[in-house]
Amino acid sequence: MKLAFPRLLAAGLLVLAATACGTSDADAGSGTLRIGVIGSGVGNKLNGAVGFLSERGGLLPELKAAGVTKIQVATFPNGPDLNQALAGGSLDLATYGDTPALVARGKGLPTRLIGLSQINLDAAVVARKGGPTSLRELAGKRIGVQVGSYIHRYLLAALQQAGVKPAQIIHMYTPAIVAALDKGSIDAGALVSADRYAEEQKGFKAIDVASRDHPDVLGTSATVVTQKYLDAHPAIVRAWQGAQVKAVRTAKADWPAYTAFAARVGGYRPEVTLKTTLPAQLPDEPFPARGRTLLEGTKTFLVQQKLVAEDFPLDSWIAPGAKA
Template sequence: MTTRRSFVLLAAAALALPAALSACGRDAATGAPSGGASTPYTLRIGVIGTGNRLTGVFGYLDSVRKLIPLLAPAGVAAVKTYTFPNGPDLNQALVSGALDVATYGDTPALVARGTGQSSRLIAQATVGLDAGIVTKKQGGPASLAELAGRKVAVQKGSYIHRYLLGALGDAKVRPQAVLHLYNSDMEAALEHGDIDAAALPAANLEALRAKGYPVIDVASKDHPAYLGTSVTIVPDSFLDRHPGFVKVWQRAQREGTKLVKANWDGYLAFSVKVGGFPPDVVKATTVRSQLPEEPFTQQGLALLESTKRFLVQQGFVKSDFSIDQWIAPGARG
């Protein structure tokens, strides 16, 4: 299984400077240079998804018009959301200066930091993200062992990729190939027989299970050590301009999490609207315990450290670093 090259390429991409995102250090609304906390500015947030919409706790806050008031003490007057298909693409935008904040899976963030990306970790938005492996309906593998010599697809550079590699390594299984496909393309590839199996996040997995695709492994049940987390990252240059931002963001996350858990049905309805999955799938895969009450928890940091250690051992993170030193000053209390 040739996965090292793919992660090396992803690490290189993390430091690329795409010409299309050249408005470095400028307000997304006006084009003017970003000011300090006393100067109102538009906060540019990058997330994984489609349609340039915020999801999760911060998306719900925005939908009920509470996000801007909570972020206003840091000088935020408006929010502009940019969505990316996967983490390495988001990394390119972040390192180019086209984003102020990024919330995405831990694996691409760790890979980018390992290449020397100048960023700070200010929170973990979700802890215990699930994933699993689904196979084609006819003649597909019935177990991890039967993935040997088969074609498996995953959205490379994601926390699901890390889970897949860990699960395959534990089972001592070597597929014919581990291919890169976006989550949205997996069903067609399975249906046409282009791949034998796919590793997917929980919602995509359950949506395919409901259509009759066999599921042969689930991280939360079979490999809980490989559950993912999402992290919120800000460039050092942004924190230099807005030193009070960390506490304001963390307070918004606390307040948003409390609001979501107090209005769970409303949050599920919001998640259906922005995620595009059927209500039963959203209800089954949206888990209260994955939304931490605090920006950092013991479980979240343990999963993050475990993922980093795996990536270092496999050579995907070339330069080891301390999670504690990555966390922004003052972010842990």
């Protein structure tokens, strides 16, 4: 069974295609690296292991060899929103979900893949109170999800595997999904593991969990650089990969401090972050085998859904000089 992505996403992709040749106003020699990330907590701040390294003053020294003297961060609620900024030329580098990154590449956005910053990212379908108790009971129901995200890819794959066709898949950001579940105005919402855990603390129930029920569709987080920035700063690839590896080692060496940072930046209660932030999600190398397998699976699914018009080898997307 093929499940079509909502028209809203298609419209957003048309805008992406129309702006893909936009130019950057930034001075290539300014030394400022403009980074886009996904977040809902503290605004315009690097998150993940690299953010932890940056907070400790360790990121800029790692990027000095690539000519980076300053970092400018922009936070976005969702991958398609970040894609618009990439396409418009206001970002040089971005770390975000594999699904929007692959869709952008499939639509012709000139990015190159530097590495995978996170792997095995979990998600779940949470039902309203007194609502569906299984995926099968979502037939003919309304489901909220951040369209275009890795959570959306998981939801579609889970519904497809269960042979379920909902009445409507509604594009909603996470706060709106949580509010709609509280009101009972949607039957279920697809959420990241931290939000799932927070909802379970309020008495809601996850009726499907990616890591438990569909481990082949766990998400990854990709770091990409624009071709324009790469052409002007080819050293950024190895510099960023080195910074990412150092950041992961730093985080794993002081896990309590890292999870405290993740809770603060992500806007979650510490116990939620401790429950849902796992060392196994931070790879010790740019392209771990597990991450490549998940990324390849996501790409195949997106090709089947016709969101990536033509299949392509992942190696053709990886930036020149990257340690693959």
